[in-house]
Amino acid sequence: MKELKYLNKYFFKYKYKLLIGLLITIVARVFNLVMPPYVRKTLDAVQQSIENGDPISSIKSTLITYIAIIIGSAIMYALFTFLMRQTIINVSRYIEFDLKNDVFKQYENLSLNFYKKNRTGDLMNRISEDVGKVRMYAGPAIMYSIQTFTLFVCIIPLMISSSPTLTLYTVIPLPILSVLIYYISKTIHKRTTKVQEFLSELSTFSQETFSGVSVIKAYGIESRINDELEDLAHKGKDKSMNLAKVQAWFFPLMLLLIGMSTIIVIYVGGSLYIDGEIESVGVIAEFVMYVLMLTWPVATVGWVSSIIQQAEASQKRINEFLNEVPSIQNNTLEETPVNGTITFKNVSFIYEDTNIQALNNVSFEVKKGETLAIIGKTGSGKSTILDLIGRMYDVTAGEILIDNTPIQQLNLTSLRSAIGSVPQDAFLFSDSIKNNILFGNSNATDAAVIQAAKKASVHKNIEKFANKYDTVLGERGVTLSGGQKQRVSIARALIKNAKFYLFDDCLSAVDTETEEKILNNLLEMAEDTTTIIVSHRISSAKNADKILIIDDGKVVQQGTHNQLIKTEGYYKELYINQLHEKESH
Known part of the structure; x- marks a missing residue:
């Protein structure tokens, strides 16, 4: 016993x-x-x-x-x-x-x-x-x-x-x-x-089937899933x-x-x-x-x-x-103030479960109120940088400083409370649109909810629904389009009035015109806020104070938009390709 x-x-x-x-x-x-x-x-x-x-x-x-x-x-x-x-x-x-x-x-x-x-x-x-x-x-x-x-x-x-x-x-x-x-x-x-x-x-099996039902239907594999369930049912019966x-x-x-x-x-x-x-x-x-x-x-x-x-x-x-010990420990019980300067010093990171090196000797600094854009190919390590800032993982080597304090010495709740994060895959709860936005700040007023939705350019879409902000979403927000889910997630982050905003390719499902509106709104409210935008689009990065180009976990280029388009490399090639695509449309 x-x-x-x-x-x-x-x-x-x-x-x-x-x-x-x-x-x-x-x-x-x-x-x-x-x-x-x-x-x-x-x-x-x-x-x-x-x-x-x-x-x-x-x-x-x-x-x-x-x-x-x-x-x-x-x-x-x-x-x-x-x-x-x-x-x-x-x-x-x-x-x-x-x-x-x-x-x-x-x-x-x-x-x-x-x-x-x-x-x-x-x-x-x-x-x-x-x-x-x-x-x-x-x-x-x-x-x-x-x-x-x-x-x-x-x-x-x-x-x-x-x-x-x-x-x-x-x-x-x-x-x-x-x-x-x-x-x-x-x-x-x-x-x-x-x-x-x-x-x-x-x-x-049931949870994954229900969550992935759209994929199952799209591939027409209902009969195969039924067969797998029948096999499981027979095993369970036995x-x-x-x-x-x-x-x-x-x-x-x-x-x-x-x-x-x-x-x-x-x-x-x-x-x-x-x-x-x-x-x-x-x-x-x-x-x-x-x-x-x-x-x-x-x-x-x-x-x-x-x-x-x-x-x-x-x-x-x-x-x-x-008895499982969390790999991320809160080393400081007292609240620690967070202002907004982020420094990476020779940071390397290897994922424990796959042994893949996501970052290799990455160094940069973003001061309070600045906007940093990170651009790179898929799997280059962009999202990992954001995860490390939120201390979802601890670095394998090197050091991350927040306001010149090692990130491990900050109170974990204080750190994460100061971050407004929008992940790559927007996750919405099976609740009303209003409550999904309030998830970022439960004490916000209705006026603040509407204001955040306007800044995220989703207010007009919400107003068209029969129940407006009281519209209840299905699991993972399946009643909304991909762009609408992303914008509700952005509103949820904006209502937080955070010290840091971390946007992980969260404008990929919106058109360039809407993207431009949202970015302009972000710039207006980002005077005292540090913002990091991960994107594949030059349009999302061009107005940033600093742009990092990441390739295979390394910083291969950095500078402003005007500096990088004059320098041979990945950024200039991407800029020319996306410019041609825009002109062809």
Whole structure:
């Protein structure tokens, strides 16, 4: 149970609720144990009345009293059982809530490298299915363990006081039941782990299929995807059936041993009654009730073992991610001011997952209020520069300074709060356009939202929608065109009033006229803001204070637009080609 030690902090947090649940459980069991002796007394009274030849009416008041006690104790047992579930089971829900929040918080803290190595479906399965398995340990397993322990401590002495011999025969099948359930539970644990791992695989397949449905339709490969899903479904069915076949033994075995115990009680009890070793038939009825009370708790020893093993397997999977140390650490807890000067000193970077060198000895400086444009071929390392400024990764060699302070010494939240970033692939949430823009600044007014949309040249498009800014977007903004998604993403960045703006080829899907408007708006508001624009277009770069040409991770040219078009190289060639394309149109 070493993996489950992680949950101890939650048990300590809710210790008072658990203690109250323990007391309620004991009280519930005490009321439950009132019934068997009074059933015996009721039968003994009837038997004695018959033997003495007295009419039943003579013991009517006694019978009514006994029956009232039995009914009253049953009601109180039911009430305290309800309260028991309201405390202990509720605690398990609180723990489930806390654990999911801890896992989600860890997901947020983990670096980009982690998400490159792990699939979304697996992440979702661990925070849902696996946490659900752990909750069963934190609730039902604890509750039934307390019930079983309390019952045995209370019931065995009562049985021995009534008939030691009959007690011995009564409990003989119970250890056999517990051992059988344990071995069944062990097999259930192994097969459950396989089912859980498969569910992660199925979740990943489903998530990728739904996200890439447009590609699937465009390529007409629906039948192939269906075949793959069918193969997965058959694998899942086989794993689930293997689990169900073992689980199917659980209750039949329990019922069989309940029946065996009952038969033993009746046979041995009857023999002892005939031999005069027990005083009445009521003792046999009392022991039959004890058997029924004991059998389920004994069975739960195995069942609880199964729950614990399943929870252990699930918590181990959860711990794998909880114990993952983010490669990007926040080294400064205090807030650090950020103004806007960026310096790269001989920066090199190699991607850990692919071992590809994205940057090689890159050096440049952008002062506060300046605009830097970065141009280069696909895969030259342009986007990597922006990722390093946002400290999505740490450099392999060299140094990045923000306002002459090493970037690792800045508070990570302060740094990222100062950045308005627009990624290459615009990502919009399944929410209203307004809320997607407010994601950049949740405290902004409606007027600020409209102003940001105007600066991003998307306001007129939004106004044409029936619900305007309250229009709800589909997943990833699929209800918008590529250019509209990019411009909403730009509005989201602009509303932030950031110290840095990082635009990663975010105008590729808009026409040159709209691009010109947006860039002019950016220049107007960029007087005190450092702006870095990554682009393939000369039109996006020409007004920048400085332009870097990146090739194969190296800076091969840098200067202003006027300087670079006079120098032989990639920039001049690109300028001439794009000028000819514009003229041909």
